[in-house]
Amino acid sequence: MTKEIDGYISDLPQGCITETDIYTDRGVLLCPRMTIMDSKMLEALSQYKGRIHVIVSFTPSEAHDDDTPEVDNSVTFEDSFKKYAEESLAAIYANVDDVDNLTAGVKEIGNEVFSIIDDSKELFINLSKLKISDEYTYKHSVDVGTMAAVLAKALGESRRFVHDVTISGLLHDVGKEKIPPEVINKPARLTPEEFDIIKTHPVHGYRLLMNSRDITEDMRQGILNHHENIDGTGYPRGLLGDEIGKMGQILSIVDVYDALVTKRSYKDAKTPGQAIEIMFTMSNKFNMEYFKAFLSVINAFPNGSEVLLSSGEKAVVMRQNKSYPLRPVIKLLHNGQIVNLASDPSFLSTVILNFANPIQ
16 A cells, blocks of 8 residues: 655654655655665654655555565456356357347446456456456456456546446457458468458457447447557557547556467467566557556566565565566565565565466
């Protein structure tokens, strides 16, 4: 959780991490962002008696219970819902031209996803908990709809918007049903001509849903624009910036992430950490406000998971550093030392390579 403090050094919770720089009332830097406020740092700063304004992140148990991983508040689907979603999507996608059946079925699933997210104060994304199927179409649809909803809620959007972007996410790739199967399922790299065919799927999706009373124009625009990029390099229309719309910009981020971490016949899946690193190199293609919010809710290495460090050591993830998903707080297994990878100067060159034990 984060907290804005407009007061004094004595108001800083021990163990918190500064999310912004701390300055004196005369503009002199007291300490930089991502500083851990341990007892020594608080004592050193206590000599300054003036006012400060800073945003800090912390957990209520941060100063007292470092030996237990923080609860993983990731979105979780019950097995019964996973089975229902897979069977429903299979039936829906068997005849996408029946628009009324298509939208009614997707709305039922979307309402279930929305209710899970709407009832929760704070949620994170851990895809290992969402997986409903090994079948790409169904898995990807639910992943994108769910992640879009979590991201929209993190951005402070209205309940109506969160609901609608969930439905748009579930339907974002419906136009692929109009692409020849030999192109969609090709197990090798596509030719330029084949990729041009693939790039028509957002238009097909938009047209399929044009006469649906349940799908608003904003939702259709999100589906049409989910492959558009902020810098104008996307498709199908090469839109720039705000021309893409909120839903399209949100769907673009979560669609790219899920595509990277999902295994396909022609590529291996990236780890969540690898996917985020790749997305950093693509950041000019995303709305940066939305991308930063996405980083604050994605759990690349969920709490309680065992990870392998570049030093060769193994550790357990204790809690997340919001906006720094690749640099959580960890506990080294060989000596029990608690390390904040985002700010501990002895570990700034240490990175998490992968999970030490696969997440089930």
